[in-house]
Amino acid sequence: MKKDSILILDFGSQYSQIIARKIRDIGVYAIVYPYNISMNHILSKKPKGIILSGSPFSIYEKNPPLISKNILQINIPILGICYGMQLLAFLFGGDIKKSEYKEYGKTNFIIDNYNHHLFHGIPKKSIVWMSHCDQIHNLPKELKIIGHTSSCYASAFIHKIKNIYAVQFHPEVNHTEFGISIIKNFIFNICKCIINWDLNNFLKITIEKIKKRVYNKKVILGFSGGVDSFVTAYIIHKAIGKSLHCIFIDTGLLLKQEKEKISYLCNKKMNFNIKIINAKKRFLSSLNGVIDPEKKRKIIGKEFISIFQKESKKIKNVEFLAQGTIYSDVIESSLKYKKKNSIIKSHHNVGGLPTLMKLKLLEPLKKLFKDEVRKIGKELKIPKQILYRHPFPGPGLSIRIIGEINQKKISIVQKADNILFQELQNYNIYNYVSQAFIILLPIKTVGVMGDKRTYKYTSVLRITNTEDFMTATFSRLPYDFLEKVSNRIINEVDGINRLVYDITSKPPATIEWE
Numbered sequence: 001m002k003k004d005s006i007l008i009l010d011f012g013s014q015y016s017q018i019i020a021r022k023i024r025d026i027g028v029y030a031i032v033y034p035y036n037i038s039m040n041h042i043l044s045k046k047p048k049g050i051i052l053s054g055s056p057f058s059i060y061e062k063n064p065p066l067i068s069k070n071i072l073q074i075n076i077p078i079l080g081i082c083y084g085m086q087l088l089a090f091l092f093g094g095d096i097k098k099s100e101y102k103e104y105g106k107t108n109f110i111i112d113n114y115n116h117h118l119f120h121g122i123p124k125k126s127i128v129w130m131s132h133c134d135q136i137h138n139l140p141k142e143l144k145i146i147g148h149t150s151s152c153y154a155s156a157f158i159h160k161i162k163n164i165y166a167v168q169f170h171p172e173v174n175h176t177e178f179g180i181s182i183i184k185n186f187i188f189n190i191c192k193c194i195i196n197w198d199l200n201n202f203l204k205i206t207i208e209k210i211k212k213r214v215y216n217k218k219v220i221l222g223f224s225g226g227v228d229s230f231v232t233a234y235i236i237h238k239a240i241g242k243s244l245h246c247i248f249i250d251t252g253l254l255l256k257q258e259k260e261k262i263s264y265l266c267n268k269k270m271n272f273n274i275k276i277i278n279a280k281k282r283f284l285s286s287l288n289g290v291i292d293p294e295k296k297r298k299i300i301g302k303e304f305i306s307i308f309q310k311e312s313k314k315i316k317n318v319e320f321l322a323q324g325t326i327y328s329d330v331i332e333s334s335l336k337y338k339k340k341n342s343i344i345k346s347h348h349n350v351g352g353l354p355t356l357m358k359l360k361l362l363e364p365l366k367k368l369f370k371d372e373v374r375k376i377g378k379e380l381k382i383p384k385q386i387l388y389r390h391p392f393p394g395p396g397l398s399i400r401i402i403g404e405i406n407q408k409k410i411s412i413v414q415k416a417d418n419i420l421f422q423e424l425q426n427y428n429i430y431n432y433v434s435q436a437f438i439i440l441l442p443i444k445t446v447g448v449m450g451d452k453r454t455y456k457y458t459s460v461l462r463i464t465n466t467e468d469f470m471t472a473t474f475s476r477l478p479y480d481f482l483e484k485v486s487n488r489i490i491n492e493v494d495g496i497n498r499l500v501y502d503i504t505s506k507p508p509a510t511i512e513w514e
C-alpha cells in the first residue's frame with residue numbers, strides 16, 4: 001500500500017466506491033476492503049485514516065455486519081458515514097432504532113459546533129444527501145453532537161477525546177453541497193495525509209512489469225470492445241506485441257455494425273491480433289423463450305465461457321489470461337457478504353473464467369477506477385471515439401429487449417439505436433450524456449400512419465447522466481432533439497409506432513430496464 005493512504009471499510013453500501021474515488025481525485029491513495037478483514041490486516045496496511053461506509057443493513061437486525069471494538073483503540077482517525085456512524089455509536093454502547101421519520105435525498109443540515117476540524121470552512125446551514133431510516137437513541141456520553149437536521153437530532157458527532165468523527169449524511173455524494181470540503185478536512189486536517197496519488201508513471205512501470213512477467217509466453221484476452229478492454233489490450237500490446245491474442249465473440253446481441261467497427265479499429269488502426277467468433281445462432285437458441293433477466297445473464301455468461309475456453313485451446317503456448325478488470329469490479333466481487341436484496345443485478349457475467357482455465361491472470365487496470373482508465377487511455381493516444389464510448393452491458397441487447405427475445409426484435413432495436421446514435425452526434429449531445437439507448441417493450445399499441453391503423457411495439461428512449469453509474473439522473477434534453485429521434489424511429493423502423501422518454505432517476509430505477 002502507498003504511503004499516506006485512507007482505508008475504507010465497506011459494509012455493503014452502494015456508495016463505498018465513490019468515497020474511494022473522491023479521495024483519489026483529491027490526490028490521496030484510497031483503497032476499499034470488506035468490513036470483516038482482521039484488525040491485524042488493517043494495521044498491517046498502516047492507513048493514515050479509516051472510513052466506515054454506509055450499509056443496506058440496520059444494526060438492530062439479525063446478524064448485521066459488525067467490527068471489533070478494538071478499532072476504537074488503535075489511535076488512527078476514523079470517520080463513520082451513515083451506517084458507519086450508527087456503528088460507531090453502537091460500539092460505544094449507544095442504541096440504534098428505526099426512526100419515526102425517514103430521510104432520503106436532499107436535506108437541510110445545521111452545524112451545532114465548530115470546535116473541531118471536520119467542519120472547518122463549512123457554512124452553518126447547507127444541503128446534504130441523506131439515505132437512512134434509523135437513528136441513534138441515547139447518545140453515549142463519550143460522544144458529542146456537532147450537527148442536526150429537522151428530523152434527526154444527531155446527524156453528526158465527534159468523540160470528546162479521540163480522533164473519531166461521524167456524519168449521518170453522505171459527504172461523498174455530489175448532492176452534498178460541501179461534501180468534498182468535509183472529506184478534505186478529514187484527510188488533510190485530521191489524518192494529515194499528503195498528496196501522493198497520480199498516474200504519471202503508471203504506464204511505464206506497468207508495461208515493464210508485463211514484459212518481464214509474460215516473457216516469451218502468450219496472452220489471451222476476451223475482448224468486449226469497451227473502454228476497459230481496449231486500454232487493457234493496448235497496454236499489453238505495447239509490452240508484448242503479437243504475443244497478445246484477443247478473442248471477440250459476436251453474440252448477435254451487439255449494436256449495429258459493432259463487429260465491423262471493432263474489426264476495423266483493432267486490425268487497421270491498432271494492429272492487434274484479434275479473432276472474431278460468430279456465435280449468433282448459439283446465443284439466440286440458448287436464450288429462446290427466456291424472460292427472466294437474471295436467467296438471461298447466467299445463460300450468456302455460460303456461453304461466453306464455453307466458447308472462450310474452446311477458442312483459447314487453439315492458441316499454443318498460452319500462459320496468461322488478460323482481463324479488463326477495473327477497481328470497481330474488484331470491489332464488487334469481494335462483497336460476498338452483501339445483503340441478498342442489495343445485489344441488484346449480477347453484472348459479472350464471466351466471473352468463473354479464471355479458475356476454470358487454470359491460466360495466470362493479467363489485470364493491468366485492476367487498481368484503477370474508470371476515469372483513471374480514461375486518463376491512461378488518453379496518454380496512450382487511444383482514439384476519442386473509443387475512450388468516450390458509452391458503456392454497453394455484457395448481456396447486450398438481450399436485456400434491452402424486455403421479456404422474450406428473437407432475431408426480429410434484435411434488428412428492430414439495432415435500427416432504432418443506430419438512429420439515436422446518429423442524432424446524438426448531429427445534435428452534439430453524445431459526449432454530454434453518459435449512456436443513451438433504446439429499449440423495446442413487449443407491448444404493442446395502436447397508432448395511425450397514412451390514415452391507416454398500426455399495431456406495433458412501444459420503445460423507450462433512455463438517456464442518463466451519471467458520474468459513476470451507481471446513481472444517475474435522466475438527461476434534460478431539448479424537445480426538438482427528442483422529437484427528431486421519435487419521428488425518425490417511428491418513420492424508419494418497421495415494428496415501432498411509439499417512443500416514450502424515461503424520466504426516472506437511479507435510484508429508484510436502474511439505468512438498464514432489466
Ligand code: XMP
Binds near residue numbers: 392
Ligand atoms: P444498472 O442497470 O445496474 O446499470 O443501473 C449500471 C451500469 O451497468 C451496466 N450493466 C451491465 N454491465 N453486465 C454488464 O457488463 C450486466 O449484466 C449489466 N447490467 C447493467 C449498465 O449498462 C450501466 O452502464
